[in-house]
Amino acid sequence: MEPRFLAIFLVALSSPLFVQSLVRHYNFSVVMKNETKLCSTKSFVSVNGKFPGPTLYAREDDTVIVTVTNYVEHNVTIHYVVSDICVHGIKQLRTCWSDEPAYVTQCPIQTGQSFVYNFTITGQRGTLLWHAHITWLRATMHGAIVILPKRGTPYPFPKPDKEKIIILGQTTNVLLTANQPIGKYLIAITPFMDAPIGFDNLSSIATLRYKGIPPYTKTILTNIPPLNATPITKTFTDSLRSLNSKTYPTRVSLTIDHSLLFAITVGLNPCDTCITDNKLVSAINNITFLMPTVSLLQANYYNIKGVFTDDFPSKPPMVFDYTGTDQPANLHTDNGTKVYRLNFNSSVQIVLQGTAMIAPENHPFHLHGFNFFVVGQGLGNFDPEKDPLRFNLVDPIERNTLSVPNNGWIAIRFRADNPGSKKNHFFFLSNF
Numbered sequence: 001m002e003p004r005f006l007a008i009f010l011v012a013l014s015s016p017l018f019v020q021s022l023v024r025h026y027n028f029s030v031v032m033k034n035e036t037k038l039c040s041t042k043s044f045v046s047v048n049g050k051f052p053g054p055t056l057y058a059r060e061d062d063t064v065i066v067t068v069t070n071y072v073e074h075n076v077t078i079h080y081v082v083s084d085i086c087v088h089g090i091k092q093l094r095t096c097w098s099d100e101p102a103y104v105t106q107c108p109i110q111t112g113q114s115f116v117y118n119f120t121i122t123g124q125r126g127t128l129l130w131h132a133h134i135t136w137l138r139a140t141m142h143g144a145i146v147i148l149p150k151r152g153t154p155y156p157f158p159k160p161d162k163e164k165i166i167i168l169g170q171t172t173n174v175l176l177t178a179n180q181p182i183g184k185y186l187i188a189i190t191p192f193m194d195a196p197i198g199f200d201n202l203s204s205i206a207t208l209r210y211k212g213i214p215p216y217t218k219t220i221l222t223n224i225p226p227l228n229a230t231p232i233t234k235t236f237t238d239s240l241r242s243l244n245s246k247t248y249p250t251r252v253s254l255t256i257d258h259s260l261l262f263a264i265t266v267g268l269n270p271c272d273t274c275i276t277d278n279k280l281v282s283a284i285n286n287i288t289f290l291m292p293t294v295s296l297l298q299a300n301y302y303n304i305k306g307v308f309t310d311d312f313p314s315k316p317p318m319v320f321d322y323t324g325t326d327q328p329a330n331l332h333t334d335n336g337t338k339v340y341r342l343n344f345n346s347s348v349q350i351v352l353q354g355t356a357m358i359a360p361e362n363h364p365f366h367l368h369g370f371n372f373f374v375v376g377q378g379l380g381n382f383d384p385e386k387d388p389l390r391f392n393l394v395d396p397i398e399r400n401t402l403s404v405p406n407n408g409w410i411a412i413r414f415r416a417d418n419p420g421s422k423k424n425h426f427f428f429l430s431n432f
């Protein structure tokens with residue numbers, strides 16, 4: 001019998017949504033929604049009253065136009081009513097105004113106003129995530145964007161018989177071959193946290209039921225790995241590879257124009273209103289990002305002075321045993337709105353080095369408007385002599401979000417082929 005395929009995260013090609021048009025229009029209304037679960041009703045900000053939000057469908061090379069209108073009047077502690085959408089990890093070539101956090105390339109959408117997101121999908125397929133980019137709104141305003149291959153182009157894997165989207169908050173396309181004995185199978189999801197900080201440790205389960213199995217059979221639970229199982233997580237992430245086929249080659253740069261080392265720390269900044277007179281801040285190369293009041297891209301495009309400076313350091317200002325026990329005694333960080341400029345189309349390598357300053361932690365990291373290749377990772381301090389020898393420059397995975405290992409490092413490469421503006425080519429990085 002032929003193996004049956006099920007691609008989680010993709011949707012059926014036969015869906016009536018797939019019309020011939022190459023421009024796909026969507027309306028997103030930001031509205032309040034009440035939802036009752038386990039007898040408790042919560043009110044939250046939603047897109048079109050849906051949670052998760054609506055799924056966007058497109059083919060590679062299509063243009064997607066999303067008109068977002070904010071109908072929510074929310075008295076929040078931030079200055080005004082906000083909502084803005086970020087399409088996570090779409091390589092928005094030349095349409096970078098559409099893919100950035102509020103105040104970085106774009107101002108938030110205020111109550112009663114609309115914004116048209118207009119982007120073309122280039123060189124990408126698979127399922128990605130879109131989400132609101134203002135603080136807590138992303139918790140309830142998110143959904144999937146499904147990018148199918150160009151019309152007439154096959155999938156880079158056997159065509160799935162059925163496709164299903166499961167939103168976890170991170171995008172990974174999974175191909176499941178349903179070739180096991182007829183039965184009911186458990187899908188269990190837990191968070192991973194190997195730092196000593198509080199987190200929501202709830203796990204979720206779902207079942208995958210083969211045809212012929214009655215719906216109400218008993219679900220047998222399983223033992224899941226401990227939530228801080230670093231070796232298991234590392235073995236799994238190390239095992240991931242890209243396709244690197246003739247049709248979908250892995251185009252990782254073998255030469256590097258900009259080599260950056262980013263040390264990620266948690267430090268202190270003075271705070272008059274805090275009990276301890278200090279507040280915890282995160283920093284890259286000892287710079288804590290200060291949110292500008294004018295968007296960076298606007299400031300760059302219109303040459304508005306005083307919004308940012310060009311001196312983001314390419315390496316930590318002070319070399320120390322990043323993951324060792326002997327940490328700097330002075331925990332204060334510098335702050336500023338700083339950018340690092342790259343020449344258009346230059347190849348860039350960034351080594352993200354975790355540190356043990358205050359609280360070693362597993363840091364999420366995301367580059368806006370870029371995918372990158374993860375060429376290496378390890379525990380402890382990055383060794384610039386030895387570690388590059390073990391880099392995978394053949395079939396590394398291509399991602400838009402990663403996690404810097406707790407007390408370890410990760411190396412990424414990408415080509416700076418998505419200019420921040422047509423006049424000056426730059427991009428900036430901030431941690432969140």
Ligand SMILES: *[C@@H]1O[C@H](CO)[C@@H](O)[C@H](O)[C@H]1NC(C)=O
Nearest residue numbers: 024025026027028065067069
């Ligand atoms: C979006 O809303 C506008 C105005 O109400 C309407 O004309 C248009 O047909 C809608 N588009 C879609 C794709 O629903």
Ligand SMILES: *[C@@H]1O[C@H](CO)[C@@H](O)[C@H](O)[C@H]1NC(C)=O
Nearest residue numbers: 031032033034035041042043
């Ligand atoms: C949500 O519930 C509250 C309290 O019952 C009600 O005042 C409000 O109108 C409801 N909102 C929506 C969008 O249904």
Ligand SMILES: *[C@@H]1O[C@H](CO)[C@@H](O)[C@H](O)[C@H]1NC(C)=O
Nearest residue numbers: 072073074075076077080081
């Ligand atoms: C929001 O704040 C405005 C101005 O302070 C006030 O007039 C309004 O009543 C507030 N709305 C709600 C729902 O609290």
Ligand SMILES: *[C@@H]1O[C@H](CO)[C@@H](O)[C@H](O)[C@H]1NC(C)=O
Nearest residue numbers: 063064065066116117118119
């Ligand atoms: C989307 O962008 C394209 C290319 O810049 C432009 O031709 C088109 O008019 C835009 N559409 C909308 C609805 O803004």
Ligand SMILES: *[C@@H]1O[C@H](CO)[C@@H](O)[C@H](O)[C@H]1NC(C)=O
Nearest residue numbers: 190199200201202203226227
């Ligand atoms: C989750 O956290 C609660 C409260 O801190 C704790 O009692 C429980 O044992 C934790 N569960 C797991 C699986 O770690």
Ligand SMILES: *[C@@H]1O[C@H](CO)[C@@H](O)[C@H](O)[C@H]1NC(C)=O
Nearest residue numbers: 286317318328330332333334
């Ligand atoms: C970070 O910057 C602050 C303020 O300039 C300085 O006092 C501190 O030594 C720096 N720390 C590191 C690790 O570079």
Ligand SMILES: *[C@@H]1O[C@H](CO)[C@@H](O)[C@H](O)[C@H]1NC(C)=O
Nearest residue numbers: 269270271290333334335336
């Ligand atoms: C930025 O750094 C300066 C100098 O250390 C400090 O006085 C100021 O409070 C910092 N600003 C913020 C917003 O943390």
Ligand SMILES: *[C@@H]1O[C@H](CO)[C@@H](O)[C@H](O)[C@H]1NC(C)=O
Nearest residue numbers: 253344345346347415416417
């Ligand atoms: C960028 O650089 C690569 C490698 O040198 C080259 O193949 C490509 O044509 C360049 N792209 C542009 C737009 O200049």
